[in-house]
Amino acid sequence: MEANWQREGMTNPMSRPEIVRYAAFTHDPAGGNPAGVVLDASGLDAEAMLAGAAEVGYSETAFVTDSAEGSRRFRVRYFSPLTEVAFCGHATVALAVALAERFGPGEIVLDTPAGEVPVVTRIDDNGAVSATLTSVPTRSRPALAAELEAALKALNWVTGDLDPALPPHVAFGGNDHLILAAGSRERLADLEYDFNSLAEVMRRHDWTTIDLVWRESPDHFHARNPFPVGGVVEDPATGAAAAAFGGYLRTLGLVPRGAKITIRQGEDMGRPSDLRIDVDPQDTRTRVTGQAVRIG
Structure with a gap:
């Protein structure tokens, strides 16, 4: 190598x-x-x-x-x-x-x-x-029953762990992400999944990450992103998933015009990250904002 x-x-x-x-x-x-x-x-x-x-x-x-x-x-x-x-x-x-x-x-x-x-x-x-x-134009569709069943099994989740107000979707913002909304912050924090099984499910459906979210308020979410297909257990900040999530919220009609939504990610990994997305119901593209700093 x-x-x-x-x-x-x-x-x-x-x-x-x-x-x-x-x-x-x-x-x-x-x-x-x-x-x-x-x-x-x-x-x-x-x-x-x-x-x-x-x-x-x-x-x-x-x-x-x-x-x-x-x-x-x-x-x-x-x-x-x-x-x-x-x-x-x-x-x-x-x-x-x-x-x-x-x-x-x-x-x-x-x-x-x-x-x-x-x-x-x-x-x-x-x-x-x-x-x-x-982002490139986003899109979002409801997850199929077979897709959801396989993902939940690999995650060691059950349907009762999900927020019924935020349905599972496959959303695109440059690549595809399965979006699952946890019903509680505790469910989101407790992430122990089968790495190989989830990677196989993701490769089968060509998903880049699984975007696990919890809604604290209409404009503030927490997120975690397993990324086993990339050889990584979890991403502490995922801008592509945030872009796709903006398309998901737009598709569901959950954002007012010009909404600014914050996403807190990486907290459970000890690498807190702050992402902001700007979503316009009339525009299929999501704007994603964040800082970056040199390491070393």
Whole structure:
């Protein structure tokens, strides 16, 4: 694996791409979701990027594979330690903040395997950098009975654990996520699932994460995101799932126009994360906002 990363997948084997590390959706390097960022991966093939992501060991690493000189448009690919994914929200925020620190804040456009994702970065008076991404168009549909049964079994949940006011859905915000709403904060906190069984269910249905949520109020949710298909037990912040969740709420008619909704994630892992989503009932895209900070 190291040989692929350092030699076989590189057009210039003498130069090793720099990997920078950021914690996304937090202002604290010890919180949020860590992501790797490679700002120049033009010399890497897919095998080398996968090996690099495995070496980094985070749930996702973003690789900039192409950019036009003088342009603020970048082509990006995302890899977990086990596979490539079409879109990753927290790595997008990390990448955008890394670019803002080097080239200044403003608007950039990312060409991802899921589609075009505009991002706006800002620096506040204290020097903190935040990014707002606009997702690809979202959609959401009720989960099928067989899908729900298999997921609940692997999670060691039962239907009585769910909030009947928030029905199970499969929602898309760049990739698909099964959304299950817990009936209590205690149910959300008690997460012990069958890693291999849940990974098999997710691969069968092509789900990137399971988005487990609990509604504290109409505009404040708590979330947890198992990610066994990426080789990770749980994500402490999942921007792609947050984008899909915005589409879910819009589909169910649970947001007023221009609603700003906060999602607290990672708390049960000791890596608290804060995500904000802006949902417009007339717009299928979700805007996801968060800070990111350099690790080390």
